[in-house]
Amino acid sequence: MLVYSHTDCLLKDNGFNHPERKERLDSILESIKQIEDIKINFKEAPFVDMDTISLVHPKKHIEKIFSNIPKSGLIGVENEPYADTMLCTNSKNAILRSCGAGIAAADDLMNNNKRIFCAIRPPGHHAETTKAMGFCFINNIAVTARYLQKRYKINKIAIIDFDVHHGNGTQEIFYNDETVAYGSSHEFPLFPGTGSEQETGVGNIFNAPLKAGVQGKEFLKIFEQKVLNPIDKFKPEVILISAGFDAHTRDPLANINLESKDFYKITKKIVDLGNVHSEGRIISFLEGGYDLLALSESIKEHFLALEI
Ligand SMILES: [Zn+2]
Numbered sequence: 001m002l003v004y005s006h007t008d009c010l011l012k013d014n015g016f017n018h019p020e021r022k023e024r025l026d027s028i029l030e031s032i033k034q035i036e037d038i039k040i041n042f043k044e045a046p047f048v049d050m051d052t053i054s055l056v057h058p059k060k061h062i063e064k065i066f067s068n069i070p071k072s073g074l075i076g077v078e079n080e081p082y083a084d085t086m087l088c089t090n091s092k093n094a095i096l097r098s099c100g101a102g103i104a105a106a107d108d109l110m111n112n113n114k115r116i117f118c119a120i121r122p123p124g125h126h127a128e129t130t131k132a133m134g135f136c137f138i139n140n141i142a143v144t145a146r147y148l149q150k151r152y153k154i155n156k157i158a159i160i161d162f163d164v165h166h167g168n169g170t171q172e173i174f175y176n177d178e179t180v181a182y183g184s185s186h187e188f189p190l191f192p193g194t195g196s197e198q199e200t201g202v203g204n205i206f207n208a209p210l211k212a213g214v215q216g217k218e219f220l221k222i223f224e225q226k227v228l229n230p231i232d233k234f235k236p237e238v239i240l241i242s243a244g245f246d247a248h249t250r251d252p253l254a255n256i257n258l259e260s261k262d263f264y265k266i267t268k269k270i271v272d273l274g275n276v277h278s279e280g281r282i283i284s285f286l287e288g289g290y291d292l293l294a295l296s297e298s299i300k301e302h303f304l305a306l307e308i
Helices: 022-033 058-068 092-107 139-154 168-174 216-234 262-277 291-308
Strands: 002-005 041-044 116-120 157-161 181-187 203-210 238-243 280-284
Touching: 002 022, 002 092, 022 291, 092 116, 092 139, 092 181, 116 291, 139 157, 139 168, 139 238, 139 280, 157 168, 157 216, 168 203, 181 216, 203 280, 216 262, 216 291, 238 262, 262 280, 262 291, 280 291
Parallel strands: 002 041, 002 116, 116 280, 157 181, 157 238, 181 203, 238 280
Antiparallel strands: none
């Protein structure tokens, strides 16, 4: 297993009492290092370049975000009720490396590394083409998908998102694109408000909204029916995972009741699909997850299943 990360990703500060904090990544990296049964190679995430970002986001939009980075303190990027997507002095490097991890991982993936995890922050799945929101600036997984298509001529990519929040950004970016299938399980209604089953794109969007209180067994059933079965029919050549661990019962931002071991079962089902259709090629990206114990336990389960 290959893991991309960088100390720059620990330097992004969102202010006092913000759930998206550096300790999340500390907890994940510490836990990964304790896994004895899997040989893990750590690599430093490089910066992504502007041309690659522009496969998804207009350069002007990204330059505007960077031009707002404060010389000290914090500044929010949103003009909406959820004004909690913050820029600090160290944001630029963290943002560029989070996306760069995916690009480097894509190169490794096509060079015979079958399983790669990007241990990064800020996350990406809420970032739309021209809108930073939900702690996200660049949609890391979307840029990686576009890069795989352009550089390696991959025709069909599936993005599977089990973060408890709907990946509105990823959905928006690929809404009219039949070459990318997007399947998401998420609590509904919940931030960001999108993700109903009626949002189907051009037959490439598969949303599985979940009621608050859902437990592991029901989650897996719905996930299989509404996300995995259609993606099985799609037959992706590569699978990308938006791995958020905030559907855990301990998570403070949502109300789905998964246990840590459920992340093994979810991941195993994705891996089974990847082994059938995608030559086992899977890159997983850290998205959300805000309880440190849940993160440290769940990431181990995710890795154990990815190794199969
Ligand atoms: Zn989330």
